[in-house]
Amino acid sequence: MSSQLVTFTLAGARYGVDMLRVQEALRGPARTTIPLAGPGVAGFVNLRGQVVLTIDLRARLGIQAPAGDHEQMMVVVQVEGQPVGLLVDDVGDVVDVADRALQAPPDTLATSSRELLSGVYQLQDYLLLALDLDRVIGAGASPPVDTQNPTRSTP
Amino acid sequence: MGSSDEIVREFLVESYENLDQLDQDLVALEDNPGSRELLSRVFRTIHTIKGTCGFLEFGRLESLTHAGESLLSELRDGLADMDQPTTDVLLVMVDTVRQILASIETSGVEGDIAVDPVIEAIRAVLADPRTPGLPQMQGPDVHMAGGQIPDVQIPDPQIPSAGPGSPVERPGPVAASEAAIRVDVSVLDDLMRQVGELVLARNQITRLVGAGADTDLIRASQRLSLIASELQDGVMAARMQPIGHLWAKMPRVVRDLAAACGTQVHLEMVGGDTELDRALLEAVKDPLIHLVRNAVGHGIEDPRTRAGAGKPAGGVLTLRAYHAGGRVVVEVQDDGVGIDVDAIAAAAVARGLRTPQQVAALPGSELLELLFLPGFSMAGAVTNVSGRGVGLDVVHTRIAAIGGTVEVESAIGRGTTWRLRIPLTLAIISAIIVETAGERYSIPAVNVLEFIAAGGESSASTIEYVGPAPVLRVRGALLPLVGLRDVLGLPGSKGSGRQGGPDPVTVIAVLQGDTQRFGLIVDRVLDTEEIVVKPIPARLQGVGVYAGATLLGDGRVALILDVQGIASRSMAGQWLEAEPQPGEAPALPAAAGGQVLVVALAQRRRVAIPLAAVTRLERVGAEAIEHVGGREVIQYRGAIVPLVRLDHGLGPRVTTAGGDCPQQDQLVVIFTRGPRTVALAVEEVLDIMDDDPAQHAEADGGVVVDSTVLGGRVTELLDVRHVVLLGDPSFCDDDADGASIGDPATLRAVGARR
Numbered sequence: 001m002s003s004q005l006v007t008f009t010l011a012g013a014r015y016g017v018d019m020l021r022v023q024e025a026l027r028g029p030a031r032t033t034i035p036l037a038g039p040g041v042a043g044f045v046n047l048r049g050q051v052v053l054t055i056d057l058r059a060r061l062g063i064q065a066p067a068g069d070h071e072q073m074m075v076v077v078q079v080e081g082q083p084v085g086l087l088v089d090d091v092g093d094v095v096d097v098a099d100r101a102l103q104a105p106p107d108t109l110a111t112s113s114r115e116l117l118s119g120v121y122q123l124q125d126y127l128l129l130a131l132d133l134d135r136v137i138g139a140g141a142s143p144p145v146d147t148q149n150p151t152r153s154t155p
Numbered sequence: 156m157g158s159s160d161e162i163v164r165e166f167l168v169e170s171y172e173n174l175d176q177l178d179q180d181l182v183a184l185e186d187n188p189g190s191r192e193l194l195s196r197v198f199r200t201i202h203t204i205k206g207t208c209g210f211l212e213f214g215r216l217e218s219l220t221h222a223g224e225s226l227l228s229e230l231r232d233g234l235a236d237m238d239q240p241t242t243d244v245l246l247v248m249v250d251t252v253r254q255i256l257a258s259i260e261t262s263g264v265e266g267d268i269a270v271d272p273v274i275e276a277i278r279a280v281l282a283d284p285r286t287p288g289l290p291q292m293q294g295p296d297v298h299m300a301g302g303q304i305p306d307v308q309i310p311d312p313q314i315p316s317a318g319p320g321s322p323v324e325r326p327g328p329v330a331a332s333e334a335a336i337r338v339d340v341s342v343l344d345d346l347m348r349q350v351g352e353l354v355l356a357r358n359q360i361t362r363l364v365g366a367g368a369d370t371d372l373i374r375a376s377q378r379l380s381l382i383a384s385e386l387q388d389g390v391m392a393a394r395m396q397p398i399g400h401l402w403a404k405m406p407r408v409v410r411d412l413a414a415a416c417g418t419q420v421h422l423e424m425v426g427g428d429t430e431l432d433r434a435l436l437e438a439v440k441d442p443l444i445h446l447v448r449n450a451v452g453h454g455i456e457d458p459r460t461r462a463g464a465g466k467p468a469g470g471v472l473t474l475r476a477y478h479a480g481g482r483v484v485v486e487v488q489d490d491g492v493g494i495d496v497d498a499i500a501a502a503a504v505a506r507g508l509r510t511p512q513q514v515a516a517l518p519g520s521e522l523l524e525l526l527f528l529p530g531f532s533m534a535g536a537v538t539n540v541s542g543r544g545v546g547l548d549v550v551h552t553r554i555a556a557i558g559g560t561v562e563v564e565s566a567i568g569r570g571t572t573w574r575l576r577i578p579l580t581l582a583i584i585s586a587i588i589v590e591t592a593g594e595r596y597s598i599p600a601v602n603v604l605e606f607i608a609a610g611g612e613s614s615a616s617t618i619e620y621v622g623p624a625p626v627l628r629v630r631g632a633l634l635p636l637v638g639l640r641d642v643l644g645l646p647g648s649k650g651s652g653r654q655g656g657p658d659p660v661t662v663i664a665v666l667q668g669d670t671q672r673f674g675l676i677v678d679r680v681l682d683t684e685e686i687v688v689k690p691i692p693a694r695l696q697g698v699g700v701y702a703g704a705t706l707l708g709d710g711r712v713a714l715i716l717d718v719q720g721i722a723s724r725s726m727a728g729q730w731l732e733a734e735p736q737p738g739e740a741p742a743l744p745a746a747a748g749g750q751v752l753v754v755a756l757a758q759r760r761r762v763a764i765p766l767a768a769v770t771r772l773e774r775v776g777a778e779a780i781e782h783v784g785g786r787e788v789i790q791y792r793g794a795i796v797p798l799v800r801l802d803h804g805l806g807p808r809v810t811t812a813g814g815d816c817p818q819q820d821q822l823v824v825i826f827t828r829g830p831r832t833v834a835l836a837v838e839e840v841l842d843i844m845d846d847d848p849a850q851h852a853e854a855d856g857g858v859v860v861d862s863t864v865l866g867g868r869v870t871e872l873l874d875v876r877h878v879v880l881l882g883d884p885s886f887c888d889d890d891a892d893g894a895s896i897g898d899p900a901t902l903r904a905v906g907a908r909r
Binding site: 030031032033034035036037041043044046049050051053082 | 355644691710713714
């Protein structure tokens, strides 16, 4: 079995996400920041009339913000049926990888970013880090949700 | 196969509708047993179902309806009389028909629902109308769920419209079917979404055209604008359904529950043709049924009690719907026992939800609000029907979730009125766009009362501080202020820069939350716009200050602020928890430097109070001033607070009960230290000024520390500690040092040591 990954770069490293989850890639449109949303949430963008949440992958993976004002790209992926934008440095090719080539990420990686990866592929020219989308988008990307009575918190 | 599926579906939808009508007709028949017209209609309905299921080969359904039809034909022909057992057995038949229909809908077959006992029961009634047909069969299907009100199982008439791809039900009279067509709900939802997009595109074009000069383009854009608005209205109208649709099941709910509770309830429904968006109707359904059950279960007394109270034996429950102030109001009114606010207060205290002091300070109307507290219940009288966790907080939460409010009015012995205020639609709201820190935010227009420009050259009003909290005087009332930058944790807080230079004009949006009113400081007010509310991910809702997001005319996303969320987030910290915790009571600062509150006492005497000692300013009604042992007291936040008046010579004034209190509101300055609070009566709050210790001149002690020149006039500096001791001699009991009263030097020393 093999699968296809859409690759992109972040601070020189190559990452990949399952192509079936990727809806499109585009130049980052104007973003509306969301105060209090927590680190990793880059804001909302208007994607053809749809309000789409974007995640700042650098912040999420604990990578320093880019030095220059390099315009970031946005990869739109589907998570739980909703489109979510991922801010990346550059979008690369689609690569075919054999599923069995997936190896555990090296232990030397910081735990916080390690658990966002499903593994590493050793390709001819470079290492490809496979992102676990559900973990990237899911818990931890935002403050804990207070489902109990968000409105009436009378002391 | 496809066409036969289609036929079955048509049959199901039609039958569900007919059964709803049947429920109503049967209950109506009980009140009006002789009505030939009602009987014929019931007969026709059953006959139609029987005919169709014979054609579709649903044997059980056919034999069941056949038995029902026989009974009904006797009734129609006057061979038997309509009485309670007959109604019961017919209602059970209707329920069984529903169960079979539900089974057909889900699995395509009739399933193994037992019809024989029902048929037997019908035959028994037929054979001898005097024998109660269904001894204790299913009766009205009543469950006693955890001691709650009997959970009368109400067959849901909306089953067909629950899932996507099922047709909309058009309620109402049997006729008028020619002019209406069935439309799939999902089609309407899609239309609504697309109209939302159209409105956005329209906003965008209007914006782009605004600057241009081409007359034709402007004209075309105006036409587009007009058509988009009309289309929006049209689609919204198509989604509207009369609330009567929801009420259709109420007669049955009330009848069954009243029977189970041994009460007699007459249900009146007024304004059933008032229309609501179907999504809202769906959201209101459960809260409304809950309130109706409450009214029948708790509100209306049994006939004997009512007779004892001089009321007619049968209670009246009124459902009323009408438009008011751009919203739909739905009332549930009973003429029952009413709500005892004292019992509520006691229950809230017993549950540990409020302290006795807190409860004592609440006026009656706010005591009723305690009903909506999560976890509240009237545990005092647990019976089969009175709830243990009545769950009115759920009603409140549900209604608040759709932007509505719940009010309750009650008079003991006369009844209770619940009032739900519901917005007309959810999807498109009018909003005011404001700007703060370069981002735009929208505030739902229903929450905005007015805008005030404070500060600057021309304006009379300036932002002042009570303790750390900024306030604004608005027509005599103190409006607490919240900076949007502070709420959102953005840099450059405008609201809290009290040491900043002269502020330029500050724009304040006066907002109305659920219970409180407050001012939100924003940078600029931009525009009003019709916005389409887009949901935001649940985890962002968890932040508590956003109600959603929307797209503005230029295509940017703007966050919609949750006014109530901001209120509870910010106000609690500033006002409700303003009282310092016991044990960490700050020392009363000495009157040396810092800001002072300048007030006028009687005889226009100017007195300055160190601002840091002031907890807050309050206006109390003359009737709120009470007398205890010759001293004046007021109730403040659940505690009895002594009221200190300083007379001309700034000594304590002895007041006599029923004395010469002016019959108007009294402004008081509240000082709190640890658990003790006193109120100082003042005539007027004049100003807040910076005190310059260099100008101080020693005064003669007593309650005055020093005198100084403030604003060009000699002003006395009040010794707060002394004043407090006048009101509450035990105020400083907890001080170990036993500072001698009124000695400014000691006072300063105490202040400095802490």
